Ligand SMILES: Nc1ncnc2c1ncn2[C@@H]1O[C@H](COP(=O)(O)OP(=O)(O)OP(=O)(O)O)[C@@H](O)[C@H]1O
Ligand code: SF4
């Protein structure tokens with residue numbers, strides 16, 4: 001997704017956030033090649049800070065995805081002191097590069113596995129938002145009528161409901177807080193904002209000539225929705241996602257910090273900070289590292305989102 | 320091509336026969352019901368088109384050309400719209416067809432080209448695919464065949480290096496190239512009737528000529544019937560068989576195109592004629608704009624709609640709306656009490672001149688400035704290729 005997001009397009013009319021980034025092209029080998037070339041070009045044009053942010057994100061994503069394959073990376077839940085081969089609150093050593101926490105677990109391993117939780121949570125919810133919200137919003141914006149009225153009333157009601165409380169409430173009721181449950185319950189709360197954006201975009205896209213042109217060559221309404229509306233709603237969704245990702249990462253960390261995220265001992269940044277809180281005066285590092293990770297990742301996403309938005313604006317001004 | 324529906328009318332259309340009637344519009348009215356009142360965009364338009372013929376519809380912005388074309392095509396215009404009248408296409412009244420029935424005609428029988436090639440192509444889909452999907456929608460061809468047909472079409476509309484351009488997105492092409500793609504797409508399923516709504520207005524002058532010539536060539540080669548909508552009389556000169564001049568939703572003059580130029584009857588047509596850029600004039604000569612503005616369609620003046628701007632206006636014009644009647648030949652019709660060239664018209668002009676009517680003075684001035692050069696508008700040749 002970051003691939004397509006860094007290639008902003010012009011087509012922005014009416015989309016909230018007035019970005020619409022990402023040129024999605026249908027498959028094909030030529031496409032892969034030209035995308036790769038465009039991708040290189042786009043990265044080359046980034047200011048140095050954005051480049052660093054971009055590289056950082058790639059590093060975090062790769063590490064999280066390939067954590068199990070990293071040679072020599074400790075088990076994030078292994079408590080050495082229980083077996084007599086590790087110390088608690090240890091400083092950096094050759095075997096524990098970032099030291100250990102107050103129950104002697106390897107901090108680096110927990111940071112990497114914690115990234116996995118944050119990223120899976122954020123990306124899954126974004127995907128859910130795009131799929132559910134994009135579909136409902138496009139249908140509402142293109143077909144209009146009573147369905148639209150109903151959906152939008154639902155969205156407005158839903159958005160006025162405090163999502164964080166809802167999320168905590170539902171997970172507590174369920175009594176289960178693994179990642180899958182968090183994502184499923186989270187989806188209930190992300191779709192409305194995506195629906196709203198998709199509908200606004202679909203509404204402006206529907207009024208454009210190419211939709212009338214499609215009708216004038218006998219395209220059915222369903223096909224128009226799939227071929228003309230969706231592809232033009234998607235960039236707005238992706239642009240919004242880039243802004244939404246860091247928010248979701250913070251949400252996950254907040255939940256974990258409050259002890260309401262994934263169940264312990266699963267590593268998560270918020271959970272690590274919470275854990276370190278107890279011994280903060282003895283050893284501050286187990287709290288500093290996850291906080292720094294959180295900060296850098298969120299900052300990087302925001303910086304990149306900002307750059308993409310500027311590119312899209314420049315592009316649409318040029319068209 | 321064949322429509323296996325019985326003709327509603329008594330006149331049996333023989334489909335393949337050249338010169339048979341393909342479209343007959345009778346007393347078409349289109350009104351929008353807006354909060355500020357009823358907006359009569361089209362007010363009783365009638366015309367007939369034979370297979371293979373081309374018709375130019377000319378008028379200023381807001382005269383109802385687009386609404387007329389879209390009403391006939393059955394493309395929804397707005398929510399609060401009322402269309403009445405008849406539009407027989409091969410004997411079937413289009414205005415009575417269901418959306419399903421219309422859809423079976425769209426693309427294969429009737430197609431449309433839009434004004435702005437920037438917005439009439441999907442910005443997110445490769446141009447080749449836009450043509451291919453259209454083909455596959457109506458024709459039973461596989462992907463490869465469709466691609467070949469699409470390539471042939473793109474070559475036919477003279478897109479250089481079509482093989483490499485087929486994978487481009489619309490924004491990677493120039494305006495003229497995009498309009499060629501739109502044309503290729505519209506022609507893909509060989510429609511028998513093509514509406515072109517100001518197909519060149521958004522393009523620059525040299526490209527305009529190329530696109531118009533392309534359209535004319537395709538129209539003749541395919542024996543297609545074409546309706547060419549424009550606000551520029553110069554665009555239809557030498558390109559269409561018939562011309563319909565529209566003002567405020569009504570046809571004010573209707574004649575074979577050559578006749579319109581040689582024997583202008585309506586003061587509005589005459590005014591349009593004066594605003595054609597002339598090749599004989601040095602460039603940068605300001606065009607003679609028509610004095611005043613077109614009427615707001617919700618508040619039409621009483622009597623002739625052109626009366627507030629007409630240099631020949633007389634008291635009668637403010638009272639009675641002239642109807643479209645044959646003048647000279649039966650093929651030439653105009654709606655005016657004082658048609659251009661008549662004695663009554665000359666008297667009206669003199670009278671208004673001595674009354675110092677602003678629009679009459681403006682015309683007199685333009686005529687003075689023209690002294691020496693020929694007085695009848697010389698029209699840029701529509702060089703056909
Ligand atoms: N969807 C609509 N709702 C309300 N009024 C409309 C609508 N479409 C057109 N009109 C009005 O109908 C009248 C005729 O418009 P139309 O677009 O047909 O003009 P036109 O001759 O095509 O002009 P142009 O050269 O600008 O394209 C105008 O007064 C316009 O404001
Ligand atoms: S002379 Fe009268 S009727 Fe003729 S166009 Fe002028 S105002 Fe209308």
Ligand SMILES: [Mg+2]
Nearest residue numbers: 384385386516
């Ligand atoms: Mg128009």
